[in-house]
Amino acid sequence: MAKTTTHQKAAAVRQRGVTMSDVARHAGVSRTAVSFVLSNRENASISEETRIRINDAVQALGYRPNAGARALASQRSDWYGLVTEIVTAPFAVDIIKGAQDQAWLDHRFLLIAPSDQADAVGPNQGLEDAATEKLLEQRVEGLLYAATYHRGVHVPESAHEVPTVLINCFDADGKLPSIVPDERAGGRVAVDRLLRAGHSRIGVINLDPHIPAAIGRLEGAREALAGAGLELDPELVVSGHATADGGYEAACQILDRYPQQDRPTALFCLNDRMAMGAYDAIKERGLTIPGDIAVIGFDNQELIAAYLRPKLTTVALPFEKMGALGVQTLAALTAGQPITADQQLVDCPLLERSSV
Amino acid sequence: MAKTTTHQKAAAVRQRGVTMSDVARHAGVSRTAVSFVLSNRENASISEETRIRINDAVQALGYRPNAGARALASQRSDWYGLVTEIVTAPFAVDIIKGAQDQAWLDHRFLLIAPSDQADAVGPNQGLEDAATEKLLEQRVEGLLYAATYHRGVHVPESAHEVPTVLINCFDADGKLPSIVPDERAGGRVAVDRLLRAGHSRIGVINLDPHIPAAIGRLEGAREALAGAGLELDPELVVSGHATADGGYEAACQILDRYPQQDRPTALFCLNDRMAMGAYDAIKERGLTIPGDIAVIGFDNQELIAAYLRPKLTTVALPFEKMGALGVQTLAALTAGQPITADQQLVDCPLLERSSV
């Protein structure tokens, strides 16, 4: 009696407790059969008829497998955890998109946890550790760490308990595999584009020269120039704060430093925000883009690049691809496959618009 | 003997199988005691000493509760599902941020699933249904739907099985509670700001006049003008495509239509992208901002508003707040509390910068 009461109460409280047994009962078969059909196993041996009966029962009852129970019993969750500060500083959201789409394709679920590792390597790992811990409690099969900008990071200790891949950042301790943009090739592509348009005197508006993005892109620029038998004039490289204002000031410096005939005819801005400022500096001086000065950016920040007038030709960071590749790499790792390289470089494609 | 072998094998295969029993054994107490301590229950009656012993054991063994098992046994997952196209079209990422932060505070986990409901009401619900279904399989306790732009949506049938809240959109069928921006108040605030700066002849660059944002903001503008004894001159309202180009064209129309003395001295652009275009139109005509023409935007798209020169004064959409409020509302619903209104309006704050 007491037992019955308990059951009824539970049933009343539960929103929708259709279990495999219910399906089996409704289809007039055994639980075993249902389990076989639903996870359509190899060593099947289920007649087409019962298979259909079971599927019908699933439909009729609106049965939904319980992911948690399945994970518990089968000891695999099909979940990956993604720790990222991107949600906080949504510059690289496309990483999430790429990762999520890929995970979806692989029938895996991405658990996204926030990180506040606002910047760099420092042990500001309060939230980050907690996030990792929470994800491991959910028994994720692997971890991804994604950063808003390309840099070295330290990952919490516990991340080493499961396969882990870094996206748009790399392990400062050099132990974990990572996916990063090929900044160098990107810089080369940008400057090549300018060279191809006939420019040979090219000003460069640089970022903080110590970050990987600046180092790689500048190196690429040098290579491209070298390919054309030219050298990068150090005088034409001006660093600025990575904002529109910074770009504006840097552009003013470059433009005002020389008489007209010596003035560079093109500017390579190491990010789009600075290109935005450079536009203003150029226009202010009554010069036209790309007529008098060609401008090429980097990052392909849609809101800027596609809406500047004229629209900005720029090199895109392959966020989406990196996200997808991260998940693929993780999938390989969790499947026990060895991965080839610890650092995978992803191409930065040129986006032609109208500023060159 | 056979049993021992099995255990060893299991332990070898499992990555890290520390269970509650292990903790109990290590602490020299019963499982029950451990369970009591870890979920620190009311009817406890556990001595301080054993409590400490248990916590030490947890530390020592690196025990991590298995969330899935806990969910299974306790019939509550502490998970909310968030279905959104925001990741695809990352205009309103801050909704995710707000929701996630709030969920974190409430010790709940947000499962984010992608929706491709790229636009509007239509039954393009392939992925969306699938996402909802997946989330329900994970036994989420409630669902959130978030849209990139304020509009009416249809939600999959199965969403009605658990408490559901809409963010930045509303149920076209009028059944589900929603959180939306107070567009009207926003429009009022914007125009009030212009009036306060002494402008009385105000041009309006409108969005597609049928969407909730346009309707509300325009209505608010009218109210503000009425408060100053003015009326909205229909001639001064020009609709354009919601892009920089659209804004540019609309601004040209407004600016060129009148001789200088009749020209509006301020423009209210219903979004920042159009304000960006308007800037160009104004500057092209040799006019200054805000000297000759004041400009006020809407949306506060950081990349634009904060980087335009001069920086754009605009009205912000309260994405983050809406996200947080959505989670709070959902928490109230799942806790069985009745909620007050089916549609909660959230204020759109004015962000003063330098264009007025």
Added chain:
DNA sequence: TCCCTTTTTGACAACGTTGTCTTCGTTCGG
């Protein structure tokens, strides 16, 4: 010492699956 309270234990059933094994009918070919 005895009773009463406070801790603590042990046992057991649930939760919804997976996975393995044995058994039991059928049906069919020979």
Added chain:
DNA sequence: CCGAACGAAGACAACGTTGTCAAAAAGGGA
């Protein structure tokens, strides 16, 4: 009509918890 071969059923242990309960042990006061 016998033995395969196949399809399916049934039983059971496992997964790691929660939750409930009765009962045992430890301590304290009179």
